[in-house]
Amino acid sequence: MSRTDRMIALGREALLEVTGFFSEEGMKPVPLYLGLPEAGVGAAVKRDELIKALLAVARGRLELAGMYEGxxxxxxxALVAAQTDLRTGRSGPVALVGAVDSLCDGMSLRALAAKQLHLGALNPDGRIPGEAAGFVLVARPAAARTSSREALGVLLATALGEESRPFARAVPSMAEGLTQVFRQLRGAPAMGSQRVDSVLACQPGESFWSTEFSRAYLRNAALMPEPLRFQVAGEGLGDCGGGAGPVMLGAALFPSARQQREASRALLYGSADGGRIGACVVGTSPVS
Structure with a gap:
């Protein structure tokens, strides 16, 4: 299967989890904000074909609001765009935010091999290709309170940034972009002076990303968990590219049995090879 075909299959499977929401009579189409792969990493994606296939799953109950190739x-x-539109009233009371990506197709694998980016004898610090898709429904606070569906968490802060010395340049990381993104989260009104309880990264397992996080962590120690709870997508999922974001959000919203007994704040972030960075802090309530 091509990269586009694999992404369609993954996206459809994930959307089937939420199609029941779109079947309500009299409901206006829900806007979709979709994260996609960044250019130059893996095979080309046929965006129009992908979007058409995903919208068909919702049978007219979903409309594209934006694509974000980060x-x-x-x-x-995509999450920041949806949050902005919800706050300003440019969209309805709810929005669907998701992402889908695959680096497991033949062309993408050959592209990784040509650059010796994959884990192997020639690069013991390489990445394992992966794939994933996921979607989350976000709502204005008033809409969430009146809904019959239980809210799994609350979005406390979001931040975007750009790394001037990204992975793609093959130079040592100074983590200036990630440092600034973490500072934005620290300054969010909903954060106060509280630490987060865990950090979840959408990164592959390469040492570049651990160095980036370590430097940004030390410059924002007041925000970080003590002791540090740090989970990396690449350790269990490989490099899922853009698809790692919603999967790691799922890990934050469905924590371990021990963590379920207490309220928590999870920091999630993703750094692209080309330098774009995004992050958010999600709060969850204890489960009785």
């Missing part, structure tokens, strides 16, 4: 940052860019 790779691992794309989901967060």
């Amino acid at each position: 790779g691992r940052a794309g989901f967060f860019e």
